[in-house]
Amino acid sequence: MTNYILKRLGQGLLTVFLTVSTVFILIRMAPGDPAVSYAGPLATSEQLAKVREQFGLDKPLLEQYWIFLQQLFSGNLGQSYSFQAPAMQVVFERLPYTLTLATSAILLTAVVAIPLGVWMSRRPDTGREFGVNVLTIAGQSMPDFWTGIMLLTGFAVLVPLFPASGFATWGGLVLPTVTIAILQIALISRMVRREMTNNLAAPYLTVARSRGVKNSVLTWRYAMGNSAIPVFTALGTRFAAMLNGVVVVEVVFAWPGVGSLIVRALETRDYPLIQATVLITALLAVGVQLLIDLAYPLLDPRVRLGKAATA
Amino acid sequence: MSLHTATPAGPSGSTGAPTRQPSPSAVTKADLARAGATRRRKAAQWKLVVGAICTLLVIIPIILANVLPLPDANFQDLAARRLPPLTDGHLFGTDQLGRDLLSRVLHGGQVSLTIGLLAVLVSGAIGVILGSAAGYFGGWVDTIVSRLLEAQMSLPLLMMLLLVVALFGPSIPVITFVIAIAQWPEVARLTRSMVLVEREKPYVSAARILGLHRIQILIRHIIPNVIKQATLVVLLLLAQAVLLESALSFLGAGPQRPFATWGRIISDGQDYITTSWWMVTLPGLVIVLMVVGVNLLGDGLRDRPRRKKKGA
Numbered sequence: 116m117t118n119y120i121l122k123r124l125g126q127g128l129l130t131v132f133l134t135v136s137t138v139f140i141l142i143r144m145a146p147g148d149p150a151v152s153y154a155g156p157l158a159t160s161e162q163l164a165k166v167r168e169q170f171g172l173d174k175p176l177l178e179q180y181w182i183f184l185q186q187l188f189s190g191n192l193g194q195s196y197s198f199q200a201p202a203m204q205v206v207f208e209r210l211p212y213t214l215t216l217a218t219s220a221i222l223l224t225a226v227v228a229i230p231l232g233v234w235m236s237r238r239p240d241t242g243r244e245f246g247v248n249v250l251t252i253a254g255q256s257m258p259d260f261w262t263g264i265m266l267l268t269g270f271a272v273l274v275p276l277f278p279a280s281g282f283a284t285w286g287g288l289v290l291p292t293v294t295i296a297i298l299q300i301a302l303i304s305r306m307v308r309r310e311m312t313n314n315l316a317a318p319y320l321t322v323a324r325s326r327g328v329k330n331s332v333l334t335w336r337y338a339m340g341n342s343a344i345p346v347f348t349a350l351g352t353r354f355a356a357m358l359n360g361v362v363v364v365e366v367v368f369a370w371p372g373v374g375s376l377i378v379r380a381l382e383t384r385d386y387p388l389i390q391a392t393v394l395i396t397a398l399l400a401v402g403v404q405l406l407i408d409l410a411y412p413l414l415d416p417r418v419r420l421g422k423a424a425t426a
Numbered sequence: 427m428s429l430h431t432a433t434p435a436g437p438s439g440s441t442g443a444p445t446r447q448p449s450p451s452a453v454t455k456a457d458l459a460r461a462g463a464t465r466r467r468k469a470a471q472w473k474l475v476v477g478a479i480c481t482l483l484v485i486i487p488i489i490l491a492n493v494l495p496l497p498d499a500n501f502q503d504l505a506a507r508r509l510p511p512l513t514d515g516h517l518f519g520t521d522q523l524g525r526d527l528l529s530r531v532l533h534g535g536q537v538s539l540t541i542g543l544l545a546v547l548v549s550g551a552i553g554v555i556l557g558s559a560a561g562y563f564g565g566w567v568d569t570i571v572s573r574l575l576e577a578q579m580s581l582p583l584l585m586m587l588l589l590v591v592a593l594f595g596p597s598i599p600v601i602t603f604v605i606a607i608a609q610w611p612e613v614a615r616l617t618r619s620m621v622l623v624e625r626e627k628p629y630v631s632a633a634r635i636l637g638l639h640r641i642q643i644l645i646r647h648i649i650p651n652v653i654k655q656a657t658l659v660v661l662l663l664l665a666q667a668v669l670l671e672s673a674l675s676f677l678g679a680g681p682q683r684p685f686a687t688w689g690r691i692i693s694d695g696q697d698y699i700t701t702s703w704w705m706v707t708l709p710g711l712v713i714v715l716m717v718v719g720v721n722l723l724g725d726g727l728r729d730r731p732r733r734k735k736k737g738a
Contacts, residue, residue, distance in 0.1 A: 142589075245469050252722060258689070264710075363673050363676065381592040
């Protein structure tokens with residue numbers, strides 16, 4: 116068990132390291148000069164040179180990478196050019212907002228999508244199931260920025276039920292959450308239906324039914340119990356992806372999270388800020404994926420992580 | 427007119443003569459299964475037809491955009507700013523610079539669709555090649571491909587795409603490449619799993635015994651057997667590619683020349699949503715119609731019952 120966790124942790128950290136290194140190389144390969152965007156278009160070449168020297172951009176690439184590695188392992192990725200503050204600190208200030216949004220979105224998704232998928236799987240080939248099926252297709256076909264603007268217009272402008280942007284009150288959480296959840300519900304409910312359909316047709320279910328087990332127990336304990344791992348994995352993976360910033364939705368609703376931060380960092384070519392955002396979100400994503408794996412034995416007692424089973 | 431030549435299997439209301447052996451229950455399991463199969467077939471047909479209609483409704487005008495009598499997409503007429511739909515021959519109305527919205531949507535659609543198709547072709551090719559190689563050769567090839575797939579799963583995808591586009595400029599090749607990179611894992615994973623099954627089948631051993639080279643077996647015998655299902659996934663990926671491209675261009679990372687694409691048109695109209703609803707709503711509906719159509723087609727094709735039963 117411990118060995119397994121250590122191994123997975125090592126693999127995860129390696130992925131993170133490769134990711135930030137790739138980003139480092141990509142940034143330096145690309146055209147465009149961060150000094151220009153920092154000092155402004157009117158800066159003289161002396162000023163530009165000074166800015167480059169200040170941020171160490173005039174050093175050879177390998178030396179810059181060495182400095183970057185030192186910073187990486189000391190957990191300080193340098194000052195953000197545009198915020199004039201440590202880049203890590205800027206990201207950490209934004210992180211709770213993204214976490215809140217992602218958590219509420221995934222909760223709403225789970226609460227709606229799982230019953231919906233089960234409902235569909237219990238009525239295969241009926242007219243109502245077909246209708247919902249087509250609705251889920253529509254749900255996964257709408258661009259989230261468009262859904263967001265539509266909801267915004269409907270429920271914040273025309274009928275001012277919720278604030279239009281930001282996160283001043285809890286009401287501000289509603290529209291972005293719903294926007295994200297529409298797509299996720301469509302995807303997850305279809306997945307639940309697929310899993311449940313397979314499990315409901317399995318022989319063990321026929322046996323249980325013939326022994327007089329109640330239908331609700333059959334569905335929720337027997338079939339759902341065996342669908343739990345793939346469903347949980349899908350929800351977890353979606354959650355991990357959301358932690359990387361629900362970029363589009365954050366931009367639409369002016370949500371002060373990591374997603375809108377990265378858009379700004381890219382626009383201003385804020386190297387340390389880009390690096391810090393990628394580092395933290397990649398770490399989080401790897402962490403969540405590890406947690407998903409660790410939860411498997413709880414969901415299904417047959418699963419043993421690693422080779423040796425521990426009590 | 428009815429002659430008494432009705433075949434016993436015919437569903438026409440012949441007077442008596444039960445065509446099946448009577449069974450203890452009126453409705454047998456076989457009846458249920460047959461009814462379910464019929465409903466499934468009907469549903470799949472419905473999806474195919476409606477999907478095709480939706481897709482064609484969008485695609486045909488896009489293809490004909492250069493022929494149709496439309497104003498130039500980039501022609502600005504400040505005297506005709508923000509006209510509502512159906513005025514002065516502007517079917518979709520005009521935007522804040524007096525450009526014809528329908529023309530913008532159609533010309534932008536040409537760019538969006540081109541990017542989507544190219545991206546899907548590239549990702550499909552990469553996916554099929556790497557996936558089948560991983561599945562067939564196994565060993566270190568499989569290890570490398572599987573690791574790549576895993577690594578991409580844990581990458582902040584949209585962030586990386588934005589990064590690449592922001593750094594290398596929003597040109598059509600860059601965006602195409604970026605979308606292809608985002609999508610190849612899905613094809614690769616599927617192809618790999620199908621090839622894993624396929625390579626254990628007797629015809630592969632037969633081909634090997636006949637002395638065919640491994641690459642020949644893979645290309646001439648295995649890939650043709652899996653390509654059909656892979657194409658189906660690629661069709662569904664086209665829908666995603668269109669959505670991804672529109673998201674990128676909404677965030678300002680889309681192509682600007684020759685025409686602004688769908689996401690950009692919507693983000694342009696965003697500021698005028700309270701006064702000019704059509705500038706966001708209509709382009710969005712066009713995207714939805716097109717993507718719903720492609721998704722329905724893909725779904726219908728997948729659910730469609732196999733016509734030929736496999737010969738024993």
